[in-house]
Amino acid sequence: MPDLEVEAEALTAVLDGRWAGLKREVRAQIAEEKFRDPTELDTEAHRAQVLEQLQALARTDRPGLGYDPAYGGGGDVGGSLTSFEMLGFGDLSLMVKAGVQWGLFGGAVQLLGTERHHEKYLRRITGLDLLGCFAMTEHGHGSDVQHLRTTATFDHGEFVINTPDESAVKEYIGNAARDGELAVVFAQLITGGETRGVHAFLVPIRIDGRPAPGVTISDCGLKAGLNGVDNGRLSFDHVRVPREALLNRFADVAEDGTYSSPIESDNRRFFTMLGTLIRGRISVAGSAGNATKRALAVAVRYGERRRQFFKPGGDEVVLLDYLAHQRKLLPAIAKTYALHFAQEELVGKLHDLGTEPPEQEQRELESRAAGVKAITTWHATETIQMAREACGGAGYLSENLLPALKADTDVFTTFEGDNTVLLQLVAKGLLTSYKDQFADLSTFGTVRFVAEQIVETVIERTSARKVVERLASANDDDVLFNREWHLKLFEDREEHVLGGVARRLRKAVDGGDPFEAFNNAQDHVLRAGRVHVDRLVLEAFVAAIARCADPAAAALLERVCDLYALANIEADRAWFLEHGRLTSARSKAVVSAVNSLCAELRPHARVLVDGFAVPSQFLRAPLLDS
Structure with a gap:
């Protein structure tokens, strides 16, 4: 065994596996880019550098690999995940911000939305023309997603998104503090006086770089790490969004407020929605x-x-x-x-x-x-x-x-x-x-x-x-x-x-x-x-x-x-x-x-x-x- 001669490339071939070609392409691109260590950067400079690197990624075909080809994607879910993983070799702030933009935000639009959402948003998300957030975690509810307290009440053809108390403030939301414009907000859907469980809604949080009316944004501040990611807090004061803002693959609300879903059980529907986001x-x-x-x-x-x-x-x-x-x-x-x-x-x-x-x-x-x-x-x-x-x-x-x-x-x-x-x-x-x-x-x-x-x-x-x-x-x-x-x-x-x-x-x-x-x-x-x-x-x-x-x-x-x-x-x-x-x-x-x-x-x-x-x-x- 000590005399066994093994080439590193032979081990790499086994490790690279099914998406070996994609991994070689990513490594080749990385070799051409100048790596800028963020060690000496302050928080704002680090965030700016990560956004610049994110924009460089957007000019490749990799951010859209996992999306439907009908909307400019590659239809390659495994390749999409593999390309994200490769970012783990470098500045992990870039990996997290990319994951928020194209994995969580874009993934929620793709997997929880329907054709109207795909047509309107997916190309813009892929090309970084629209930066977004995934607003699930609340101050009082992290792992217990089923009992989030943010509400989305149907009223006269619109949903009213509201933060009822401090425990319902959305917290640790990537892209929120600096760059995000639109958020997928998870909230308790209420229609006809009945709560139907947690659903996802598209809610504008910035317009022309400023907080949208009724939206309060604050910065989570300096963290132990990942300071190139602009984590923020979001709260909503009776923010009205159109009925079409509901990501309605698994449930919908008609113009008269009638709720419908192909999945009868509220619990099963909830787990099905979350299951798509793994x-x-x-x-x-x-x-x-x-x-x-x-x-x-x-x-x-x-x-x-x-x-x-x-x-x-x-x-x-x-x-x-x-x-x-x-x-x-x-x-x-x-x-x-x-x-x-x-x-x-x-x-x-x-x-x-x-x-x-x-x-x-x-x-x-x-x-x-x-x-x-x-x-x-x-x-x-x-x-x-x-x-x-x-x-x-x-x-x-x-x-x-x-x-x-x-x-x-x-x-x-x-x-x-x-x-x-x-x-x-x-x-x-x-x-x-x-x-x-x-x-x-x-x-x-x-x-x-x-x-x-x-x-x-x-x-x-x-x-x-x-x-x-x-x-x-x-x-x-x-x-x-x-x-x-x-x-x-x-x-x-x-x-x-x-x-x-x-x-x-x-x-x-x-x-x-x-x-x-x-x-x-x-x-x-x-x-x-x-x-x-x-x-x-x-x-x-x-x-x-x-x-x-x-x-x-x-x-x-x-x-x-x-x-x-x-x-x-x-x-x-x-x-x-x-x-x-x-x-x-x-x-x-x-x-x-x-x-x-x-x-x-x-x-x-x-x-x-x-x-x-x-x-x-x-x-x-x-x-x-x-």
């Missing part, structure tokens, strides 16, 4: 992954050149030759590869499902997007911090890239869905098997559903456990690097944890309070979501290796996959020991195997991060020049 969540995961790759590329390059302390023979030792340093970087590289392949699968599934997928497949996709986003953004936060520490004091200097990456990605764990809430969404889908009731079940409705069902499919699965038991007596050398054992161990853990949650909820809710039942099991619910995603990620890695055409690259990736699997098992040794899946001796053998894999992969650390193909201008840092 592209933003997927883009955040991909961008976080690319920011993580950039941090690891910096840290590995630094670890290869920085020397610290002498061997007894007199030579100074490079940092990456220390096991402790390998332990920091190599498992993180392995997990980054694994999450990349899971992200690639996710993008492909969204692309292939089209605009009107079967409901169960849509729910499964939403769940997978939620889980991958949560795990990938947490991994970014942990890994970028670790990379900063691996570069010592040099890593703390702004000029060396890592502080900005740390600051800019920190919020990724809580926007486009708080990660803790997202993992509960994953578990909810698993507990209800994505049945038709999924969209109609609140969290506590889910508890009742589980309590009322036999759910033997959740509780009685044994196939994975049998394989784990069969291999329990095998020699460590035969098992620890056995892919079947890895896969079945992950599957068995998921089945056991999910079955435990189901039993716990059924038992607790019998004659009790569903809130207490869920609240008391929340730790268990979150674990169920996490281990499910771990299993999906490992399976995606295995599938990617099977697609690898280069034998040497495939052999290297096999060992990287071993490290991902064994590092995951090592991190969860307590559970595996408590539940009899590992003996104490085998648990110790797992730790030893991780150590040996780190040493075995150390000579390949540089080629592994070079395989990420981070554009060279985004790796220019003084700590790599000395």
Whole structure:
């Protein structure tokens, strides 16, 4: 293995996957652009630079890739997401502002609107002739979108958009503080005295650069990161908009105020509307992954050149030759590869499902997007911090890239869905098997559903456990690097944890309070979501290796996959020991195997991060020049 010769380009080919051609085009364009590091810019200058870069992007064909060709788009949803993800290698403020403009704002018009909206707005949005906002989050309601307090009351042929109190102020709205002209505003639709739930409306917020009548705009001010994005607050004082302002793909209001919808259930309609907007969540995961790759590329390059302390023979030792340093970087590289392949699968599934997928497949996709986003953004936060520490004091200097990456990605764990809430969404889908009731079940409705069902499919699965038991007596050398054992161990853990949650909820809710039942099991619910995603990620890695055409690259990736699997098992040794899946001796053998894999992969650390193909201008840092 140490003598294995692998070219970085062979790894890049596997990583680039289905949209390799588009990624090559983006890298080529990036190489022609002058990268201007925003480190020394004040907030206004940074915002101006990001807008200028956004305008340069608008002159390419990529912003409209995901839109309908009938309105100047490319009809390539996967390509659209891929191009957004590539922005994660550079200034993340640009990625976020692009995501707001073309992903959230434009995506809402495309996916929640109808032909009249598409014809009027999509070309202008694509060409940046109309800058917009996605006004969902409120001061008092972030993740709980269903209970937003902004109202849209139908009155004499118009909707009256109103902010009833301080808790209903739209907050953290990208593009609002400086550049936005039109906002997609999520509000409770009221007609004929009846509230019909949250719907989306197009509301002008600026006219000729000034706040529109009845609209109050304020600036969120300096943030911990992403200061090139003009986040603002919006409130509305009885702002009247025409009936056509309602994005009416899933519901409409007639001239006489009559409400109609092809989806009878208010809850199902709400979840269907939100389900169409998962592209933003997927883009955040991909961008976080690319920011993580950039941090690891910096840290590995630094670890290869920085020397610290002498061997007894007199030579100074490079940092990456220390096991402790390998332990920091190599498992993180392995997990980054694994999450990349899971992200690639996710993008492909969204692309292939089209605009009107079967409901169960849509729910499964939403769940997978939620889980991958949560795990990938947490991994970014942990890994970028670790990379900063691996570069010592040099890593703390702004000029060396890592502080900005740390600051800019920190919020990724809580926007486009708080990660803790997202993992509960994953578990909810698993507990209800994505049945038709999924969209109609609140969290506590889910508890009742589980309590009322036999759910033997959740509780009685044994196939994975049998394989784990069969291999329990095998020699460590035969098992620890056995892919079947890895896969079945992950599957068995998921089945056991999910079955435990189901039993716990059924038992607790019998004659009790569903809130207490869920609240008391929340730790268990979150674990169920996490281990499910771990299993999906490992399976995606295995599938990617099977697609690898280069034998040497495939052999290297096999060992990287071993490290991902064994590092995951090592991190969860307590559970595996408590539940009899590992003996104490085998648990110790797992730790030893991780150590040996780190040493075995150390000579390949540089080629592994070079395989990420981070554009060279985004790796220019003084700590790599000395």
